[in-house]
Amino acid sequence: MKKLHPASVAVRSLSRSLNTGFVFFVIGVVVSPGGNGMDLLSIFGLVVLGIITGIAYEFAYYQRFRYELTADTFDVTSGVLSRRTRELPIGRIQNVDIRQNVVDRLLGISAVHIETAGGGETEVSLRYVSEAEARRLRRQLRQGARTEAEETESLEGEEAAAESTAETAEEEELLFEIQPRELAILSVFTIDPGASVLGGIALSFASGFDPTTLVPADRVGGFPGPATGVFALAWGLLLFLLAAWVISALLTFTRYYGFRLTRAGDELYYERGLLQRYSGTIPLEKVQALTISESIPFRWFGYAALSVETAGYAPGQSNSRGTESAIPLADADRVAALARAIEPFGPIDLESPPRRARERYAVRYLLVVAAAVGVAYLVARYTPYLRQWYAVAVVAVLVPVAAHLKWTNRGFRIGERYFLSRTGFWRRTTKIIPHYRVQAVLHEATIFQRRRHLASVTADTASSASFFGRAATAHDVDADRGLELQADIEERLQERLRRRTRQRTVDRWFRNSTEPTDDASVVDEDEDT
Numbered sequence: 145m146k147k148l149h150p151a152s153v154a155v156r157s158l159s160r161s162l163n164t165g166f167v168f169f170v171i172g173v174v175v176s177p178g179g180n181g182m183d184l185l186s187i188f189g190l191v192v193l194g195i196i197t198g199i200a201y202e203f204a205y206y207q208r209f210r211y212e213l214t215a216d217t218f219d220v221t222s223g224v225l226s227r228r229t230r231e232l233p234i235g236r237i238q239n240v241d242i243r244q245n246v247v248d249r250l251l252g253i254s255a256v257h258i259e260t261a262g263g264g265e266t267e268v269s270l271r272y273v274s275e276a277e278a279r280r281l282r283r284q285l286r287q288g289a290r291t292e293a294e295e296t297e298s299l300e301g302e303e304a305a306a307e308s309t310a311e312t313a314e315e316e317e318l319l320f321e322i323q324p325r326e327l328a329i330l331s332v333f334t335i336d337p338g339a340s341v342l343g344g345i346a347l348s349f350a351s352g353f354d355p356t357t358l359v360p361a362d363r364v365g366g367f368p369g370p371a372t373g374v375f376a377l378a379w380g381l382l383l384f385l386l387a388a389w390v391i392s393a394l395l396t397f398t399r400y401y402g403f404r405l406t407r408a409g410d411e412l413y414y415e416r417g418l419l420q421r422y423s424g425t426i427p428l429e430k431v432q433a434l435t436i437s438e439s440i441p442f443r444w445f446g447y448a449a450l451s452v453e454t455a456g457y458a459p460g461q462s463n464s465r466g467t468e469s470a471i472p473l474a475d476a477d478r479v480a481a482l483a484r485a486i487e488p489f490g491p492i493d494l495e496s497p498p499r500r501a502r503e504r505y506a507v508r509y510l511l512v513v514a515a516a517v518g519v520a521y522l523v524a525r526y527t528p529y530l531r532q533w534y535a536v537a538v539v540a541v542l543v544p545v546a547a548h549l550k551w552t553n554r555g556f557r558i559g560e561r562y563f564l565s566r567t568g569f570w571r572r573t574t575k576i577i578p579h580y581r582v583q584a585v586l587h588e589a590t591i592f593q594r595r596r597h598l599a600s601v602t603a604d605t606a607s608s609a610s611f612f613g614r615a616a617t618a619h620d621v622d623a624d625r626g627l628e629l630q631a632d633i634e635e636r637l638q639e640r641l642r643r644r645t646r647q648r649t650v651d652r653w654f655r656n657s658t659e660p661t662d663d664a665s666v667v668d669e670d671e672d673t
Contacts, residue, residue: 145210145221151251152272153199153206161198211270213284218258220268232267236260238454240282241424244275249421254278258285286411286425316413319482320471322403326447330473331397333441339392400472405482412452412470412486426470430454432607433616434483434576438476443572448476450483453607489562489576494555500596501620502551509543556601556618558632561640563603565616575616577603579633580640587630589623599626603633 201224210221218232241257248254253272260267273281322330401418412426435451442448450471470486471479480492513536520533549569557564563582566574582603589599602617618629 145212145219146277148206148209148270149253149273149277150206151253153202155247155251155253155272156205157199157202160202161195164194164198164201167194211268213281218268218285230268232258232260234285237285238427238430239424240285241422242278242282243423244417244421246419248272256281282425286427316406316408318404318406319412319485320403320405320474320478322400322472322474326473327397327400327403329442329445329447330400331393334392334396335389336392336395339388339395342388342391403472405470407485414470416472426452426454428486431486432577432581432605434487434489436479436483436574436576437571438573439571440569442473443476446476447473448479449473450479452486453605455606483576487562487576487578489564490559492557492564492566492574494557494564494566496555497551497620498598498622499551501554501598502547504592504596504598504620505550506543506547509546510540513537513540513543554619556621556629558629558636560636563616563633565603565618567617567619573614577605577616578640579636580644581605582633582637585630585633585637587626589626593620594623597623599623601626601629601633 204224205222208222208224208227212219216234218234218237220230220232222228237258237260239259241259243255243257244253252275254275255272256270256278257266258268258270270278270281398418398420400416402421403416404414406413410428412428413423414426415421415423431452432455433453435453437449437451438447439449452470471482474482483489516539517533517536520530520536524530524533553566553569553572555566561579563577563579564574565577566572583606584604586602586604587599588602593599598620599622600617600619601621602615604615618626621629
């Protein structure tokens, strides 16, 4: 069995020793016998002891960590105080991601994270191995059929891994590489949720934890009490939004810098990141769904994004995964062409919901406006604010436009091999589901839908996007048409499964026919199938 890279001791010890040193520092402050409640020499000694303990632990972890790639499993043995042995069947391995930060790249090491089908968490992490070893593991784990012995049958050691990696790289086809203009637009118009927290922290330190110091009191003559009141609140909010926007742009730029997508056989390989480099695989045989996203304002510039959902998890579950976007941003026609290279689903010619669905949306929005007017009236009645509460009703003129936009951006199509659905105005998403990936077909109708003889039909897959309400759904179709749609998808699902079973039987027969085997055993296997 193999060991981790020796440099992993230094890298892991850095974070481990800081943590243990801080814990020992806290213990020293609490139990220090000094007259003033703090003996600096004792505390310093405890901190040094904590750092040494952390380094010793990581060295022991390195000595006791072993891994091995066999013909059928990936075996890992680890544990300092207690031993743990894991055997991952290669057939269940879903994704193999490689991550590097700046320090890792300088030392020539990588962290390998292995995820299995059906799990949203990393099953095994190798922190850290050499870059060549990381690439070799990713390739062999994803191929599955080839063992380590077969890889090194004619070549030995690192020469075999390096030469095999070079051969694999030559076979890779570049599908997409983000351009500077695309990266700039993506950075400027993407709002990162974590940027708001970082923006608030940055403003707090910039103001010395006194927000009034950020108000330009000497430049706003004419405003009574500029350092307090509504003006101070508005100015602080403006600075907060500006800081969040700048930080969000920087985070997005560093996250997607150098993004490229390649294809080698039945695998998609991605790479991205400036300060921290991510790379990994998207196995085409386990793709559950494709999602083409056209968000405003990207749609105004003619851009879209492509996400790939595989079994076990969906895009966006973790910031560390690169599969949250197969294509973060590109020309809409280019995105559609790349999506068809993965799944040849044909033209996106969708069937719209009936017009009475648009009337339903208008009624819903009018009820929201009425509720807003009622709240404004109560505020005006019991507080000195919103004296012109009735002005809120002006929003009602936008209801027909909003209802029409919602209606026009919804649709579905059922083809020979794929089910397509679209929804959303601000973020319009088009989902493409292969029929054989459908796990269940749901026909649902709320009490409000039943009043207008409408229903929604959902094609559920093994992707966890379904758990978060992002499954492919034909919204507000005619109730009878929905029943037909449900039966049609189920019928096509069974037909596609029968075809795939026949194809696998033929493939198995051809494989067996090329190997020296007993003819009777081949016939028996086919009959069982």
